[in-house]
Amino acid sequence: MNALPVSADPAAPLALVCPECRAPLQSTAGGGLRCSACGADFPARAAVPVLLSESAWRECRAHLDAEAAARDAYARARRAAPLTLRYFDWWVGRMLDEIPPAFGGAFVELMCGGAEVCRRLPARFTAALALDLDVDMVEQAARDLAGDGRIAFVCGTAARVPLPDACTSVVVVQGALHHARPVLAEVLAEIHRILKPGGVLVGSEPANDHPLTRAIREWEYRRSTLHGNDPEEEGFDRAELGALLGGAGLRLDRYRQFGFIAYPLMGNTDLVPLLRATRSRALGTALLALDQLLERLPGIRGLAWASLFRAFK
Ligand SMILES: C[S@@+](CC[C@H](N)C(=O)[O-])C[C@H]1O[C@@H](n2cnc3c(N)ncnc32)[C@H](O)[C@@H]1O
Ligand SMILES: [Zn+2]
Numbered sequence: 636m637n638a639l640p641v642s643a644d645p646a647a648p649l650a651l652v653c654p655e656c657r658a659p660l661q662s663t664a665g666g667g668l669r670c671s672a673c674g675a676d677f678p679a680r681a682a683v684p685v686l687l688s689e690s691a692w693r694e695c696r697a698h699l700d701a702e703a704a705a706r707d708a709y710a711r712a713r714r715a716a717p718l719t720l721r722y723f724d725w726w727v728g729r730m731l732d733e734i735p736p737a738f739g740g741a742f743v744e745l746m747c748g749g750a751e752v753c754r755r756l757p758a759r760f761t762a763a764l765a766l767d768l769d770v771d772m773v774e775q776a777a778r779d780l781a782g783d784g785r786i787a788f789v790c791g792t793a794a795r796v797p798l799p800d801a802c803t804s805v806v807v808v809q810g811a812l813h814h815a816r817p818v819l820a821e822v823l824a825e826i827h828r829i830l831k832p833g834g835v836l837v838g839s840e841p842a843n844d845h846p847l848t849r850a851i852r853e854w855e856y857r858r859s860t861l862h863g864n865d866p867e868e869e870g871f872d873r874a875e876l877g878a879l880l881g882g883a884g885l886r887l888d889r890y891r892q893f894g895f896i897a898y899p900l901m902g903n904t905d906l907v908p909l910l911r912a913t914r915s916r917a918l919g920t921a922l923l924a925l926d927q928l929l930e931r932l933p934g935i936r937g938l939a940w941a942s943l944f945r946a947f948k
Contacts, residue, residue: 648762649741649787649802654686654795682774686791695768695790710772712904713749716911721919722901726839727755727809733837733889733945734805741803743829745793745822746811750776753786760805764798766791794821796829804834810941813840813870823883830948836885841870842892842942852940855899855906876944885946892939895929897922899940 651660651668658672666679668686677686685692699706713719730752739759744752747765749772756763763786767773770790777788791797793808793815806826815822826836843849852870871879877887894902901922904911929935 649743649764649798651684651686651764651787651789651797652799654791654797655688657799660797681770681790683770683777683788683790685770686789686795686797687768691792695770699769699771706769706771708905710749710775712911713751716904717914718901718910718919718922719904721916722897722923723751724755725923726902727752729893729943730807730809730837730839731755731757733943734807734835738804738835741805743796743798743803743806745796745806745808745826746815747776747809748772748811750780750786750788752807752809753783754780756783756785761785763787764789766793766796768792792818793825794818796825798829800828801831801834802829804831806830806834806836808836808838810839810841812838816869819879820883823879823885827884827948832948834948836880836946836948837944838946839941839943840876842894842939843870843872843875844892844942845938848938848940855903871942873942876942880946885948887944887946890942890944891930892936892942893926893930894940895926895935895938897926 652658653660653670653673653675655675656670656673658670660668660677661671663669663676663678668677668684669675675688677684680692687695713723740761742753742756742760742763744750744763744765745767747753747767748769750765750767753763753765753776765773765776765786766789768790773788773790780786780788789797793811806829808826812819812822830836841852849870873887873890876890880887897919899906900910901919930939
């Protein structure tokens with residue numbers, strides 16, 4: 636049994652620290668931030684703090700500009716297609732259900748992209764940080780959620796999270812650990828560092844548990860414009876994920892597979908363009924019900940596209 640972490644002071648926002656040395660950051664006259672200890676300088680570059688070194692920032696900006704069209708299509712589909720919004724309501728809801736109900740206070744969404752989880756943040760979380768390398772997506776999420784004073788948005792890397800040790804009971808990562816394979820050990824070490832003892836990581840990743848699903852996914856990634864044709868996309872199977880998390884001191888407590896028909900059709904409406912504008916609630920309800928039925932069938936379950944997991948520190 637895990638000890639229940641003590642919830643954060645409801646009034647306390649998450650204090651940003653220097654991603655290099657973790658000392659407090661101070662505001663500069665130019666609207667940027669500077670580290671009081673190591674002198675690292677983070678000039679104002681965007682509508683959100685950019686806590687990256689000069690070279691990391693340049694590299695990021697160049698990468699974003701090179702993929703602007705694919706990223707724009709991806710972001711727009713997420714916010715515009717009614718079936719996709721419905722799917723994310725359902726998917727994020729399932730992730731949030733993995734957080735023990737007694738956990739509240741601070742909340743951290745890493746590699747947040749458009750901050751789908753923070754967009755649906757339950758009231759018991761009183762302070763949140765949403766962080767991603769993609770400054771354009773973070774800026775957009777910050778604009779969309781400007782009315783929710785609980786959430787701070789930062790452009791930075793999950794391999795150097797600008798938060799103090801043991802500052803949160805909950806870290807959530809949706810569909811993104813597999814994008815950070817080259818720095819995954821650092822990312823998991825950071826998640827372990829910022830979690831309080833007994834805290835939980837909730838994640839969802841492409842499931843690689845069945846050779847057939849793996850083969851179809853490779854084909855789909857090549858075809859789908861919304862994924863930006865990333866040839867390095869590769870999910871995890873249960874054993875690999877458990878070993879990676881365990882190596883970082885995070886004990887895999889639950890691993891479920893989900894997502895069959897609704898996952899590709901509602902989550903990626905570019906596969907069937909007609910679905911992009913479909914407003915039918917009945918169709919969404921039927922697809923979600925079908926997926927939940929398939930999830931319960933032994934023999935079929937293992938063919939699911941995605942995993943939903945939680946791990947405790
Ligand atoms: C497939 S997207 C998922 C985004 C979001 N969690 C969602 O479900 O919509 C993967 C995200 O990981 C981000 N990312 C990749 N490497 C990162 C890193 N080292 N630090 C922070 N974000 C990173 C990318 O910018 C991208 O937004
Ligand atoms: Zn510093």
